[in-house]
Amino acid sequence: MSQAQHQQQPHQQQTMFPRERAWEAKLEDIDAFIKGSQACEQSRVAYLQSAHASGKSTTLLVHIMKEFQKYSQGSIQDIPCLIYVLPRDAELTFVVDYLTEMADDLLELISSQDFDKPEIPFTICTYEGFISNVHMIPKFSMSTTVIADVELRASVAGEIFFGQLKELIQKKDTPIGKVLLMSPHCSKRTIEAFEKAVGKVQDIIVPDINPELNVQHLLGDGDIRPSIVRAVDLVLEHTEEGKVFVSTSQPHYLSGIKTGHAVYVSASTTDELKSKISATRVLAVDPEAGISVPIPKLYLLVSEGVSDTVLFDTITSQLVQRKRTFTKQELDQQQSWALKTTTDPKIVRVFLCMTKSKFKHLNSTGDPWGPAWNLHLPWLTLRIFDVWSDRAMWELPIRSPPDHFAFEETIRRLTVMGLLIKGHGENPYGYQLTNLGYGVLGTMNDTPIFRGNLHAAYLVAVVKDGKQSTKVNRVLIRMAAISAYGIRNLCAINAGTRPTVSQIRDQCASIGQKHCEKGGLWAALGVYLKGNERYDFIGNRTELINRGWQLLNPKVGREVLCLVADLERSCEITPVINESEALMLDKDEVVAVERALMWAWVYRVVNIECESFDAFDISSLRDVVVDEDVEFLNLHGTRMKPENRELGRFFAIYNGLEQTNGPNGEKKIQAFDLTFIPQHRYEDVGERFGLEWPSAIITAYPPH
Structure with missing residues (x-):
């Protein structure tokens, strides 16, 4: 039966079963799958599609657990193993609460997130919990059934989990005999992935008996x-x-x-x-x-x-x-x-x-x-090659990417940034993480706010790599924290004020004050350090601080402050009393910071024409808009620099792109939070790849 036919079915089952036990309409199919003997060595997979609030993770789970109990005839050791996998801790918490209230007799048989207790036959865990314990699965001596919720919008953990589960059931000696996938929707990507592994996936479609809202x-x-x-x-x-x-x-x-x-x-x-x-x-x-x-x-x-x-x-x-x-x-x-x-x-x-x-x-x-395929695509890509560094691209067990070109372009960019390296020897068609790549991945795994900001995580990895002075490391850590929370979320220019460079400099401190005309991360660093000097981030104040042209968010300031402390602790950098003095850099140290910024944002660069101020994204060659009224970067002063006048343009990295509406309602892409990078810094790209800037970073993604 098609999904459309399923949705059009009348609610004739409503008088037969309560909504929270709607699955009983397909009880025979469910029991036959769960109890069925393993007729062949290959694992069996079924996909249970049942509406929201139909009891999949509550009444059905209890039913299946009690059926498993019957197999034992009183001996716990003989109960087949059951693993129920949910997307996140939030869902797991509510499932455990339900079992505590409605099936407390099962609690002693359930382990949460722990695969290392063979005497306990039932395990409930998250995607990440399964990933962490996947090495335990081959040690199971009994036939194991895995029940897994299929999330609607794919997360990074979900992609890795389903890839590992598919890989496990393809092994000849796998202890996983059955996999029951469950969701209210039909995930064709998931079904197709498991059909490649085991052949036909059994459909079990439960009629929707929910009332009209x-x-x-x-x-x-x-x-x-x-x-x-x-x-x-x-x-x-x-x-x-x-x-x-x-x-x-x-x-x-x-x-x-x-x-x-x-x-x-x-x-x-x-x-x-x-x-x-x-x-x-x-x-x-x-x-x-x-x-x-x-x-x-x-x-x-x-x-x-x-x-x-x-x-x-x-x-x-x-x-x-x-x-x-x-x-x-x-x-x-x-x-x-x-x-x-x-x-x-x-x-x-x-x-x-x-x-x-x-x-x-x-x-x-x-x-x-x-x-997973949007904000977290760089994080997903690094995790994939951390888990499957020994696989050729076409051998990756993950579900099919929704956009293969986007995945391949991300791989290419991470390679140019020095985070991935093409495989060699026995695996010339795969990719492996470099030391810097492991540093970025470790930062993303440990600190969630970096999972959506590859560039800030790159700065932290550079610090952990330890090839520059402590002063440079302190600056990079603060810039990384500010970038992660967002420059304009920390400090912004009040609408209509148009501050001069001198006015901006007055609200900055230390190295940020000295380089504030470069905008973006330099100016925000200066504002942050000045805020620390003024104790703006002490206490519980939440309302914005208005200082004429400047709007400062003390709540975000406190979050940056805490993140800086955590990062310095993890990077073994000793905290200092006089922060502003400890961050003053000499000329060579400024170069080191700019070089790190250039590589971190090498694919996020805007080209601004000196005469017209027309701008485009260098990687895609697509036009973008820049609003000088909201930028700390001194656009007029920057275009007047002799080296920029000679070239006719200058470059700035951007912390973000945003879709906005033009004066006639047309969609435009705006680059914001710009930081000027001197053009000669990009000579490093040509030296590394043998291609002059910007040819090395022009996108290979096909135009749409």
Whole structure:
């Protein structure tokens, strides 16, 4: 049966099974797969497609565990091994809570994240937990069944996990006899990957018996956010303990709520979901989190239908910050919060901020590009070749990339940056990490904020490589921390102020003050050091500090301060009392910093024409816009430098690209947070590759 036929089925099963046991409609198929004998040496794989809130990770899990118990006839040692793998700790926490409440007799048979206890037959873990323990799997002496949730938008951990699972079941002596994949959507990438490993994947499609939700399309020519705030206030005022869920990338407007306050969960802090659900009546969640868990007494659910995120842009072949519209499957996932609440789902008001017409024309796919193939693509690529350095490209066991060209271009860029090296000897068609590559990967693995910023992680790896002075290392660490949190998130120019270089210099300290006209990281470093001198980042102040032309965010300043301390500790750099004095560099040390910046951002460079100020991204040769009103870089002063006038242009690295609207509504790409790099620094590229700058870094990604 096709997915479309499955979705169109009438809800005739509703009187037969409660929603949380909808899977019982396919009980015979499920039991036959789980209990079936291993007729051949090859592993068997089934894909269970069942709607949200249908009991996959709760009632079905308990049923399967109890069926496994029956095999033992009272002897724990004879119970076949079962491993249930979930995407993240957030989902795992709620599953364990359910088992504690509803099946506490099974708890003594369950190990969480630990494969090293053969006497305990059931293991529940995350993708990362499985990856960490994968070396234990071949030691299992009994037939093992793996149940795995298939996440909607692929994460880095998900790609590595499914690659390793596929690899394990292809081995002749694998202890994994059966794999049951589960999700509300149909992931063709996952099915195709496992069909290549075992042949036919069995389909088990459970009828959807969920009720229709009370969805209202929130429309209006103006700002609809005041309407959302009023609706939230109504719930808080007229229900005793009623809760509100808001899916938003911009939660700041929820500060207008009169009778309470919203608590925000970002994509990187989903581990805090359980505690935050308990602590607040208004839960705002970043839609990039891609998660749905039980929430009690939900009365209002708001989905904005879009998300602010970083995507691989097929025009520039760069990572670009932009809005994206959800797929139908993502909206289903968000609205499933209403299906998992203790309130009757029919009385939950669901606000969807898009027209019915737009909703009807949404893209429908069970494999929307996830963060693994967008923001985290460099991190994913490094992890892939860390795990499979002995494989040729075509032998990689991962699911098929949604864009092979993007994957290949990322490999090429990491190779140019010196993080990957082409294989040799027995594996001339694969790639291996260099020492610097391991340094970048280690930084990303250890510190989540670097996972989306390859360039900042590169600076930290340079420090760990230890080939420059301690002063240079201190500067690079601070620049890395500032870049990771975002220059304009730490400090920005007040709209309409147009400060002079002298005014900017007055708000800077140390080496940042001396080089502030180069903009970007130099100026932000100076502002950060000046803020430390003024104790701007001490205490719990959250409101922006307004100093005429300058807006300073003390909360981000504190986060940078803490990250700097952590990085110095991990790099064994002794903290100093007089920070500004310890960061003053001589001429050669400035060159060392600029060289590190050049290589870290070698593929993120904008060319600015001296006469016209026209700009383009050098790697893709695509036009970009630069807004001099918001940049610390002294564009006019830089273009007047003799060496730049002679060349007719100058170069600046950018900390980000953003899609914006032009004066007539046309889409443009804006480069922001620019840092000037002297043109002769790029001679290093030609010396390393034998190709003059910028030929060595022109993208090979085909135009779209």
